[in-house]
Amino acid sequence: MKNRKLLIVDDESHIRMLIEQTLEDLEDEGVELLFAENGEQALEMIQREKPHLVFLDVMMPKMNGMQVCQKVKKELGLNEVYIILLTAKGQEIDRQQGMEMGADRYMTKPFDPDEMLDIATEILKV
Template sequence: MPGKILIVDDEVHIRMLLEQTLEELEEDHGVEILSASNGEEGLRLIREHRPDVVFLDIMMPKLNGYEVCQRVKEDGETSACNIVLLTAKGQEVDRKQGLEMGASRYMTKPFDPDEVLKVARDLLDIPE
């Protein structure tokens, strides 16, 4: 069953790199890839499209990733969404806060594209 992935990051080159990284899931498995450039837009797309996985930056304009994660997890209609916080904030306190907000995973930038692909496959239940 193909799923949907949403990429939410205010840096265009990060969004493009993530899209390229996840492209094989789109081509080989029919996974739909969406993207947003800020937290407000990301939250709107989560509510509209109900993605299975969201790769979410923390430091963004309008709404930060923690706020988006918290709102998604508090909403019964979106709470099943898997959120992967993908951020430059690598301190343990940041990781702990992200996981406490309900994130499924916490990854730091710079990220390994193979690891991102592995996490997406795992959360979408797509075998290697």
């Protein structure tokens, strides 16, 4: 399976960069890394690029990660897009809400780069 795409969505550039550094080795395996800095941009990119995996920050301007997730999964029905919500809020209620919006997984910040890479590798079958 080639032409796999992975979208990184976070409104903080240093976090996007950190995730990019964590996952850049996947590019050697043919994975294209895409980036968005807010929910609206993310939604447009998901519809246009149909990434296989999205690391999606929850707290963002314009449209938060929960709203993006809900639109992608519930309204657009893009269930083949695997969405992992990233959030600083680690309470069970937040995780539950994320799963209700259609998220496939939930990771709390600060995340473990090795775990993030392992998950991406597993999902993208690299």
